[in-house]
Amino acid sequence: MSSDASSPLAEPAPAAGGGGRLVLGCTPIGNPGDASPRLLAALAGADVVAAEDTRRLHRLCAALGVTPAGRVTSYHEHNEDTRTADLVAAVQAGHTVLLVTDAGMPSVSDPGYRLVRACGEAGLAVTALPGPSAVLTALALSGLPSDRFAFEGFAPRKPGERARAFAGLADERRTLVFFESPHRTAATLQAMAEGFGAERPAAVCRELTKTYEEVVRAPLGELAAWAAEREVRGEVCLVVAGAPAATGGDADPAALVREVLLRVEDGERLKDAAAAVAQRSGVAKRELYDLAVRRRAE
Known part of the structure; x- marks a missing residue:
């Protein structure tokens, strides 16, 4: 298996049939067994595999028992601007480029949308191999309304910016889904309790699909206290119920x-x-x- 984290993209052999395309591959969010047969086939057959972290890709491929036949190269937030043009050129030359991130669907809070946009602007084919999603898994397990929801990514790190962001979302009627790092979970839950109200229903979804998966459902005030009393570990999703219908007499x-x-x-x-x-x-x-x-x- 070859890899490259810094040198320019080498020209791979043309894809069968001569039609180049970009393929977005959804990778497991924790359990390798969730990889789809289509992902395994794409990893084995793509001319180029562009990975957010080539080391993690190697570990995933080893767990899946698959060896990429094409070139493996890095594609992450620090080289998107320079590497995008190389990958577009590979698709234009008739090659199949498979884009994968560390977990879940590329471009969802991960690198990818710039490459999709560039291929679209160039009139090139783009397709996706759907699969595991931390956003949808957390939403389904939260027990909160899922008919309408909004994904907000990571909350701002700075307290003032975070408070302003939550103030702007305080009246959002849709269920809200956030990613968060474990060491900021307690502070973010406290800020949510202050911005959305301590009684707003919510859920902390931790280590989804992994051995120590945990879902804690409670009002935000209780969740903030829960997180403050322990060391939160692993990958974290926070799901918050939407605001109830507001009336002038009920407003705080x-x-x-x-x-x-x-x-x-x-x-x-x-x-x-x-x-x-x-x-x-x-x-x-x-x-x-x-x-x-x-x-x-x-």
């Missing part, structure tokens, strides 16, 4: 004032921020403005 004034002040921190005038939040929540603009002024004075 303190939460609305926090949203107003966060918008002001982002550069909005206080009057404009109060007007925007008032229009959405049904609370009187003047009431929100006065509350925000008093809160700032405190």
